[in-house]
Amino acid sequence: MSLLSTLARLEAVRAQRAQPLATVRHRHLSERPMVLVPLAAAGESGAPLAVLLGTDREAPRLHFVPQPLNRTQRWEFLAAVAREVVPYLESFGDEVELLEGSERDPVSGEKVPVVRELCADAPQLVVPNAGGVSHLALLGRSTRFRRTVEDPDPGEYPSPTEVPLLGRWLTHLTDRAQVPGSSLLLAMTGLLSRHWATGQSNLEDQHLAARLAWHLPPAGLEPPAVGAAAAEWVESARDGDGLLLHPPAGPATDPKFDERVLAPAILRHDAAVAVRERAEAARDGAEVRRAAGLVEQAHAELARVLLAATLPTWHDVWRGLDLLRALPAAGHLPDRWEGDRWSFTMHRDRVAAGEPPQPRRDDAVTAARKLAQREREQARLEIQEALDDPLAMAERRLAGEAFAGEVVDVVPEWSAGRSPKPRPLLVVRTDDRPHADPGREAHRAHAEPAQRAEVVSAAPGEVVVRLLSGMGRRKDPEPGSVPEPGTAVVFTLFELAPRQSAPLPEPADTPWTHGGPPVAVEDAPAGGDEWE
Amino acid sequence: MNVSHLGQASPPLRRLSELRGPAPQRSLDARALAALAANPGCRRRALLDAAGVDKTALAQQLGRPAPFGQSPFAIRRGLQFESRLKRDGYAVLLAPLRRRLGVPEDEALSLAVPDLLPSASPAVRAERTAAALAEAAADPAGWTLLDHPLLRLDVAGSPAYLEPDAVVVHAGRCTVVEIKSFPVLDGSADPANVGAAARQAAVYVLALQEAAARLAGRPLSAGPYAVQDLPGAPELTVLLVCPKDFSSLPVAVPVDVRRELAVTRRQLSRMTRIDQLLAALPGGVTFDLARDASGTPTRPAGELAAAVAAVPAAYAPECISTCELGFHCRSQARCAGAVEQLGRGVRGELGALRTVAEALAAAEQGGGGGPEPALEEGSGLDEAAERLVYAARLRAEALAAGGVR
Ligand code: SF4
Numbered sequence: 001m002s003l004l005s006t007l008a009r010l011e012a013v014r015a016q017r018a019q020p021l022a023t024v025r026h027r028h029l030s031e032r033p034m035v036l037v038p039l040a041a042a043g044e045s046g047a048p049l050a051v052l053l054g055t056d057r058e059a060p061r062l063h064f065v066p067q068p069l070n071r072t073q074r075w076e077f078l079a080a081v082a083r084e085v086v087p088y089l090e091s092f093g094d095e096v097e098l099l100e101g102s103e104r105d106p107v108s109g110e111k112v113p114v115v116r117e118l119c120a121d122a123p124q125l126v127v128p129n130a131g132g133v134s135h136l137a138l139l140g141r142s143t144r145f146r147r148t149v150e151d152p153d154p155g156e157y158p159s160p161t162e163v164p165l166l167g168r169w170l171t172h173l174t175d176r177a178q179v180p181g182s183s184l185l186l187a188m189t190g191l192l193s194r195h196w197a198t199g200q201s202n203l204e205d206q207h208l209a210a211r212l213a214w215h216l217p218p219a220g221l222e223p224p225a226v227g228a229a230a231a232e233w234v235e236s237a238r239d240g241d242g243l244l245l246h247p248p249a250g251p252a253t254d255p256k257f258d259e260r261v262l263a264p265a266i267l268r269h270d271a272a273v274a275v276r277e278r279a280e281a282a283r284d285g286a287e288v289r290r291a292a293g294l295v296e297q298a299h300a301e302l303a304r305v306l307l308a309a310t311l312p313t314w315h316d317v318w319r320g321l322d323l324l325r326a327l328p329a330a331g332h333l334p335d336r337w338e339g340d341r342w343s344f345t346m347h348r349d350r351v352a353a354g355e356p357p358q359p360r361r362d363d364a365v366t367a368a369r370k371l372a373q374r375e376r377e378q379a380r381l382e383i384q385e386a387l388d389d390p391l392a393m394a395e396r397r398l399a400g401e402a403f404a405g406e407v408v409d410v411v412p413e414w415s416a417g418r419s420p421k422p423r424p425l426l427v428v429r430t431d432d433r434p435h436a437d438p439g440r441e442a443h444r445a446h447a448e449p450a451q452r453a454e455v456v457s458a459a460p461g462e463v464v465v466r467l468l469s470g471m472g473r474r475k476d477p478e479p480g481s482v483p484e485p486g487t488a489v490v491f492t493l494f495e496l497a498p499r500q501s502a503p504l505p506e507p508a509d510t511p512w513t514h515g516g517p518p519v520a521v522e523d524a525p526a527g528g529d530e531w532e
Numbered sequence: 533m534n535v536s537h538l539g540q541a542s543p544p545l546r547r548l549s550e551l552r553g554p555a556p557q558r559s560l561d562a563r564a565l566a567a568l569a570a571n572p573g574c575r576r577r578a579l580l581d582a583a584g585v586d587k588t589a590l591a592q593q594l595g596r597p598a599p600f601g602q603s604p605f606a607i608r609r610g611l612q613f614e615s616r617l618k619r620d621g622y623a624v625l626l627a628p629l630r631r632r633l634g635v636p637e638d639e640a641l642s643l644a645v646p647d648l649l650p651s652a653s654p655a656v657r658a659e660r661t662a663a664a665l666a667e668a669a670a671d672p673a674g675w676t677l678l679d680h681p682l683l684r685l686d687v688a689g690s691p692a693y694l695e696p697d698a699v700v701v702h703a704g705r706c707t708v709v710e711i712k713s714f715p716v717l718d719g720s721a722d723p724a725n726v727g728a729a730a731r732q733a734a735v736y737v738l739a740l741q742e743a744a745a746r747l748a749g750r751p752l753s754a755g756p757y758a759v760q761d762l763p764g765a766p767e768l769t770v771l772l773v774c775p776k777d778f779s780s781l782p783v784a785v786p787v788d789v790r791r792e793l794a795v796t797r798r799q800l801s802r803m804t805r806i807d808q809l810l811a812a813l814p815g816g817v818t819f820d821l822a823r824d825a826s827g828t829p830t831r832p833a834g835e836l837a838a839a840v841a842a843v844p845a846a847y848a849p850e851c852i853s854t855c856e857l858g859f860h861c862r863s864q865a866r867c868a869g870a871v872e873q874l875g876r877g878v879r880g881e882l883g884a885l886r887t888v889a890e891a892l893a894a895a896e897q898g899g900g901g902g903p904e905p906a907l908e909e910g911s912g913l914d915e916a917a918e919r920l921v922y923a924a925r926l927r928a929e930a931l932a933a934g935g936v937r
Contacts, residue, residue, distance in 0.1 A: 008927070138717075203853070
């Protein structure tokens, strides 16, 4: 946490209300996001219990596993989720832009023109918190290798065909969510934390409803309030039965809820199913009908309690989206969203080409590529955010990596040589304290075209820089390219175009010592793995 | 695992039992160890734990109950997993140990599982464990599994009991085994979970080192990384037994706990000794909940809060997930306007500024005046306050530029 965000937190404590950490919205928000509130069954990693999902705020749809230990019911649940999520994802695959480019022909080595497709828009999933992202990743891992009835060797428990497809998409989206600044899959707590400071710690901010309570009064709190007391209320207020008045955002459920509500409801459902099975075995028609009624009742009861456990969080996610949508979009969002669109398009193409699911573990080259990409994107994100948002730039100024001020004097000078170029000196009055040693390279923010400079001298209150580029090709600078006295300027001591990292070899060219060429990963039958 | 304290009636122990009142002595659990690791500097927790006070009941009576609990589903699955392990004759534990120790796979192995008197009193159980450990260590060829042994460890000058899931003894050395419910997925487990388990296991290793030293009549070696060369000494690599992938098949993962062991030793040595904490305590303080005949606590919350406040705390937001008194201490920190409520790192950032009001007043001191009043000579501001003034100016300027204010 930087001192600036600490300061914002201090202000939030005093105001008992969230305080801005950004003046613009730094993440792309889709006009048609799909919100998911997943719940996991306790005790078993990645075991799904329920999910409330949909694209229509007024019409969330609940899916759940009536008996979380029952594998068949689990596959049915996942198939039902797949039938909601996959069509949503694929609906973005149809409308494309055609981009012309060129590629080197692998045989002739000549450049040949190619036309590539880029999906015009991409899907966006929003979950309540980071735990939701991890849960989706586990679901992806546990489903993408599933064999289906269509497999040549379907195995003992073939799953519906949509299930592995869902798994591959979830794996792709959760992987992409690791890329800084990406927006195909977002966690609401993370989004809110990027844009506002609360008067509590980072740890407490992971609780979606508690952190939202610093913005808006939580539903059900009388009298309505915001701030620490409201946050504590959603964290801990319980009814006479010991149940939380505001259920946690998941994926873990409250143990008391499991004990007092969920376990009995599951038990009743199990019992009703057992009665029906007995009646079916006895071929007792009247009893079968009665038992079917019992099962239906028990099922409806489970649906009711699970809806009650997810609906408040569903509303919280949408309220969070409301807050974020009220912020103006940052200038670089279309640029970064294009990266997401490429990511989506490429996965669409891999699925269409019938490529196998993502391997269990990345080979060395893929892992290195992903790491390099994340570092590159992190650098790009930091630059873009600083340019888009004075508060982000303030962070860099506080760190001594940038300075803002007013041009108080311009001294026209030229380079030596046969065709002298403009090299004007700018005297910038600034209250900032940049680490601006003479000779250090500086970059003028928001200059179009890019403008490089060199620090000539720095003293408290005044930095002198010499402009080196971005003034045209002639002896005299292009009009408007040199800021006049009185102009407000910002210079950064970091580059404004992210550096390209060294290219990595193509997988096929990688020596075997470094993991290439990739080998297809065998799908070991579930449970058949050797003990390690 | 459980920890509890000896009931001898030396004067400090008598005082500790007075603090607890007539309530039964509470044993500590994995959370207590995690809390110790997370916040070794908290005297309040150290004293309450040493006295064996039921912190869950205390927090409840203070009006801010701890949010901890375990789902019945998780408990059931944990029990199933452990019984499956036993049903298979502990093969999953023994196979990796055999590999590590170079014992041929086909060599017949008979495993002794001595009765450790699980329903006896802690003192008897600990003695029984010590005897079984000594016996097993004396037989280099045999394999012994101590199922839920009870180990003794001195914590801040006051003995405590710990209960690992299992200890396997072979060739005169023993290995701590911890059974966990998080999975090993594609060969690796969540590092945060492994870290927590390693910290917990390190405490057991330390207790076993003390036991081995006691048995040999020698002091514990000073270097935390040194492997003890004594009969019955513990390996510094423990075995975590976890479900494999999404199955309920157990898999054993060796984890080197040398670093955690060194940290634990350092933290324990840094803890203020219990007798000093007792000496600093005003007379008459007690955490007795004054339960009536039906077991309902009758002690007024205000009185109890005053007793708790008599012991200094070291609140940090981590407390909320590690200590039963988290919500109570947080509300105190908030009332006092302490900057720690925002995070542990904040203290360092703000230097001598200890409250929210002080920090904001310092930040605003720079407002209004010339460009850099804080930089002027003799302004009397320390470095942290000066940076805060700078930050406040940058923040105000940026918000204005962004049109937010
Ligand atoms: S919650 Fe209170 S008693 Fe517990 S460790 Fe934190 S400060 Fe100490």
